[in-house]
Amino acid sequence: MITSTIQPPPSDGDMVGLHARGPLLTAFGLAIGWLVASGVFSLIAAIQLHSAAFLADCEYLTHGRVRALAETSFVYGWAGGAGISAVVLILSRLGGNPLRAANWFGAGSVFWNLGIAAGLVGIATGDMTSFSLLQLPRYVQPLMVFASAAMGIAGLLAWSGRRRDGTFASHWYGVAGLVLLPWALTAAQVSLLWFPMRGVLQAVAAAWYTEAVIFLWLTPLSLACACYLAAKLVGRALPSYEAAPLAFWMLIVVGTWSAGRHLVGGPVPAWIPTMAVFSFSMLLYHFAVVGLNLRPVFGLSGSVGSALKFGVGSYLLYGAVAFLACFRGIALRTQFTHFASATEQLFLYGSVSMILFAALYFLVPQLLGRGWSSPALMSGHLAGATIGVVLSVVALGWAGISQGAVMLEPKTGFGEIASGVRPYLLVNTGAQLVLLASNLLLAVNFLRSLCSCCQGSGVSTALSEGSAS
Amino acid sequence: MKNGPLFLFGLLVSAVIAWSAIVLGAHGQLGGLTPWFDDGEGKSHPARPTGLAARGQLVYADLGCAACHTQQVRRPGFGSDQERGWGDRQSVARDYIFQERPQIGSSRIGPDLANFGARKPQPPSAETLLALLHSGSDRHPAFPFLFETRKIEGESSARALKLSGKAAPSVGYEVVPSERAVTLVAYLLNLNSPYVYPEAKPLVRAVAKEEGKK
Numbered sequence: 001m002i003t004s005t006i007q008p009p010p011s012d013g014d015m016v017g018l019h020a021r022g023p024l025l026t027a028f029g030l031a032i033g034w035l036v037a038s039g040v041f042s043l044i045a046a047i048q049l050h051s052a053a054f055l056a057d058c059e060y061l062t063h064g065r066v067r068a069l070a071e072t073s074f075v076y077g078w079a080g081g082a083g084i085s086a087v088v089l090i091l092s093r094l095g096g097n098p099l100r101a102a103n104w105f106g107a108g109s110v111f112w113n114l115g116i117a118a119g120l121v122g123i124a125t126g127d128m129t130s131f132s133l134l135q136l137p138r139y140v141q142p143l144m145v146f147a148s149a150a151m152g153i154a155g156l157l158a159w160s161g162r163r164r165d166g167t168f169a170s171h172w173y174g175v176a177g178l179v180l181l182p183w184a185l186t187a188a189q190v191s192l193l194w195f196p197m198r199g200v201l202q203a204v205a206a207a208w209y210t211e212a213v214i215f216l217w218l219t220p221l222s223l224a225c226a227c228y229l230a231a232k233l234v235g236r237a238l239p240s241y242e243a244a245p246l247a248f249w250m251l252i253v254v255g256t257w258s259a260g261r262h263l264v265g266g267p268v269p270a271w272i273p274t275m276a277v278f279s280f281s282m283l284l285y286h287f288a289v290v291g292l293n294l295r296p297v298f299g300l301s302g303s304v305g306s307a308l309k310f311g312v313g314s315y316l317l318y319g320a321v322a323f324l325a326c327f328r329g330i331a332l333r334t335q336f337t338h339f340a341s342a343t344e345q346l347f348l349y350g351s352v353s354m355i356l357f358a359a360l361y362f363l364v365p366q367l368l369g370r371g372w373s374s375p376a377l378m379s380g381h382l383a384g385a386t387i388g389v390v391l392s393v394v395a396l397g398w399a400g401i402s403q404g405a406v407m408l409e410p411k412t413g414f415g416e417i418a419s420g421v422r423p424y425l426l427v428n429t430g431a432q433l434v435l436l437a438s439n440l441l442l443a444v445n446f447l448r449s450l451c452s453c454c455q456g457s458g459v460s461t462a463l464s465e466g467s468a469s
Numbered sequence: 470m471k472n473g474p475l476f477l478f479g480l481l482v483s484a485v486i487a488w489s490a491i492v493l494g495a496h497g498q499l500g501g502l503t504p505w506f507d508d509g510e511g512k513s514h515p516a517r518p519t520g521l522a523a524r525g526q527l528v529y530a531d532l533g534c535a536a537c538h539t540q541q542v543r544r545p546g547f548g549s550d551q552e553r554g555w556g557d558r559q560s561v562a563r564d565y566i567f568q569e570r571p572q573i574g575s576s577r578i579g580p581d582l583a584n585f586g587a588r589k590p591q592p593p594s595a596e597t598l599l600a601l602l603h604s605g606s607d608r609h610p611a612f613p614f615l616f617e618t619r620k621i622e623g624e625s626s627a628r629a630l631k632l633s634g635k636a637a638p639s640v641g642y643e644v645v646p647s648e649r650a651v652t653l654v655a656y657l658l659n660l661n662s663p664y665v666y667p668e669a670k671p672l673v674r675a676v677a678k679e680e681g682k683k
Contacts, residue, residue: 048610049578056610063610064533126531130570160473167470176480183481187488197496199565203573204495208488216484245470252480256487265543266573267560269498272491332548336539336577407577410552414580418608 017098020089021367023106024099025450027085027151028364030113032443034077035353037120039436041070046432050418050425060124068128068135069120075133075213076144077116079352080181083221084148085109086359087174088155089367090228094170095162101154108150115143131192131206132262133213138193145182145189152178169238169293170228172248177220180252184212200267207272208259214347215255215283222311222352223290225359229308230297232362240292247289254279255286261322264331277326287319303379307358310386314350321346337407338421339400342393349435350389357382357442364446368453377445384438392431399424499562505666514664517567518656525656528649530570532612539574540583540660545671556584556662561669564662579609586661596631598654599646604636615650618642 045066047054055061085105092099099105115136122128122137129135136144155178159171188209191197197205231238238244257279260272294312297305321343325334334340361378365371372378399421406412406420470476504513518526529535542556551557560583565571586592605611616630621643628651629643638644646654 052608052610053605056605057613059612059614062532062612064536067536068533128531128533130530130533130535130572132575165471172470172476175476179477179480180484183484184488187492191492196569197492198500199502199568199571200562200573201492201496201499202571205492208491212484212488249479249483253483253487256484257491259491262575265547266541267562267564269495269562272495275491328547335548336575340575408549410549415608418578 017102020092020099020102020105023102023109024085024089025364025367026106027081027109027113028360028367029446029450030109031078031081031085032360032439032446034073034081034113034116035439036436036443038070038074038078039432039439041066041073043429043432043436045070046425046429050422050429059126065123065126065128068123071133072123072135073116073120074348075218076119076136077113079218079221079348079356080148081109081112081116082356082360083218083225083352084112084151084155084178086356086363087177087221087224088151088158089363090170090224090359091155091174092158093366094168094228095158097158097161097163099154100157100161104150105154108147108153111143112147112151115140115147119144129193131188131202131209133210134188134192134206138189141185141189141193145185148178148185149182152182168227168231169241169244169248170224170231172224172245173220173227174224176248176252177217177224180212180216180220184209184216188212203263203266204259204268204272207262208256210262211256211259215251215258218348218352219251219255219315222315222355226294226297226308226312226315226355229304229355229358229362230294230312233300233305233308234296236296238293239295240289243289244293247286247293250282250286250289254282258283258326261326261331264326264328264335273326273328273331280323280326284319284323287316291316303375303382304358304361306386307354307361307382310389311351311354311358314346314354314389318343318347318351333404333408334400335404337400337403338396338424339404342396342400345389345396346393349385350393354385354389357385360442364449368449370449370453372445373448373452374445377441377448381438381441381445384434384441388431388435388438391434392428395424395427395431399428502563502566504566505563505664507664514666515564515567515662518659521652521655522659523569523656525652525654525659526568526570526572528653529572529656532653535572535574535576537576537578538572539577539581540571541573542581542583550581553580554589555581556587558665558669559671560662561666563666563668582657582660584661584663586658587663592658595654595658598657599630599650600632600636602650602653603630603644603646604632612650615647615653617645617647619645 044055044061045063048056048063048066056063088099088105119136119140122140123135127137129138155174159175188205191205192202196202227238258276260268260274260276261280264273297308297312300306300309324330325343361372403417403421406417504515506513541560542550542558544559545551601609602612603616618638619642621641625643626645628645630646632638632644
């Protein structure tokens with residue numbers, strides 16, 4: 001068993017550089033802020049699912065808007081913000097040079113967060129686009145493209161200017177995540193917002209973008225972190241590594257062909273959902289190899305190791321569940337139900353977030369030059385997050401399955417369906433409360449670590465010692 | 470993967486190919502869909518939504534109604550959509566060609582609304598809908614911000630809601646729907662696609678088999 005610690009690990013090569021600490025720490029801090037904000041919105045949305053009247057008479061918080069607010073602040077604010085920052089930091093460390101273009105990263109991060117803040121106000125006042133995962137109002141969308149590109153430049157420079165000639169899995173996934181978001185976001189904006197396609201083609205383009213966010217952006221970002229952390233925590237090369245390049249290209253090449261799994265039975269050409277089954281079965285190779293490559297993490301213990309373990313496990317489980325739900329026979333029972341939210345929660349929270357939590361706990365000490373201020377808060381946070389994710393995924397999944405079964409019975413009215421799933425939805429509300437509370441622990445711990453670091457005069461000393469060693 | 474430019478090129482080409490295949494492929498197939506002209510009736514389907522309804526769709530979108538309601542009827546045998554009275558045939562791409570922002574949705578916390586304006590035995594009246602939007606029900610949230618409660622000056626407005634019980638305004642006051650409420654209701658009652666296009670007819674297996682024999 002390998003125990004992970006919260007102490008800064010021995011540095012590989014030079015430190016990221018003092019100049020990059022400010023922008024990176026700010027970006028991490030803001031991402032944690034969005035995480036807490038999205039927790040509040042998710043809680044409101046969860047309550048509204050079983051008590052429709054809750055806050056719905058407030059124009060800014062109708063269920064549709066709260067859902068969009070929660071999703072946007074979580075995906076772009078937290079997962080995107082923390083993911084891009086962690087990957088830039090990892091690419092810089094793997095490159096062995098101080099971070100170049102840190103000011104580009106800083107400026108990009110400021111505009112990214114301003115864009116999200118403006119976008120959330122826009123959503124609350126009714127400017128959402130009504131496309132899933134692309135809810136930010138059209139007037140902030142171009143800003144998001146430029147901001148993400150500016151943040152990505154720092155990562156690209158770190159990658160191209162690396163000292164060692166070879167590349168690692170973290171490199172491929174990281175660069176892919178940084179490069180493909182601006183492209184996918186542009187393609188989605190052009191086809192949906194600036195020159196909207198006709199009729200249901202919008203649904204097809206939106207489904208493609210949803211898939212791109214999952215498989216071309218968040219998955220690469222989180223796998224870049226997972227591969228890096230696995231190698232660092234386990235302390236040796238990943239097993240079955242020779243299969244990793246093919247698994248990577250499998251994800252990039254066929255990942256978004258499965259967009260049709262969101263449109264089964266809909267008014268779209270039938271080949272689109274069929275293509276999803278075919279391409280997702282090819283993606284199973286990717287999931288299998290990721291499982292093989294990262295299997296040493298299942299031997300890890302300690303808080304960071306457990307979070308990583310949970311994240312990788314959730315990713316594999318997500319692959320299996322999403323694959324099954326591609327099939328028409330199963331989609332018939334899961335489509336349009338809470339099951340879809342459960343699957344999304346499993347991916348976004350169980351996989352992406354948990355891996356990012358592990359990355360944060362591992363990387364922030366390197367930036368601060370000292371460990372997290374409170375290991376107790378850290379284990380409290382991770383335990384809470386684990387419980388919350390398991391509870392909400394199981395509750396929503398169960399609610400979805402029972403809802404799907406009774407929806408097939410034409411005689412069962414919606415009132416009856418709603419009372420049937422109410423207990424599960426109450427459990428989900430409890431789970432969201434646990435998640436919110438545990439994320440507050442992360443925020444408090446982060447702020448305390450930051451403060452104790454600023455107060456202690458030895459920051460620069462610690463850093464220079466770090467680079468000297 | 471040591472060759473940086475080649476690696477980046479590979480990434481972008483993969484993404485462009487996938488996007489083109491799915492999005493442009495579907496566009497190639499459906500982008501040129503035209504309304505269907507019925508010689509017998511002497512008019513074409515679907516009809517363009519009225520101005521009020523088109524504006525109402527924007528209200529539907531900005532309130533996020535699609536978070537709970539879909540607007541797509543699935544084919545017979547795939548779900549109970551038609552048994553539930555949501556439509557007499559499956560929705561097809563042609564139904565949506567005049568919609569600026571189709572709201573096909575992905576979640577059914579509430580019923581499907583694709584043919585809401587043609588509910589049987591009779592569609593809900595505008596008054597019922599406005600009352601539901603104003604006061605809500607057990608399952609449906611209230612949206613009082615779509616209405617104005619104002620003092621009656623002179624005669625009460627013809628548009629004022631007839632509310633009773635808890636929802637009724639205090640004496641001397643009336644509840645009048647805002648323009649947004651009116652357009653939203655017009656949109657909901659305009660949701661109807663009864664015409665059976667050739668592509669919307671269910672494929673009958675027996676017929677298909679017979680044709681195969683010939």
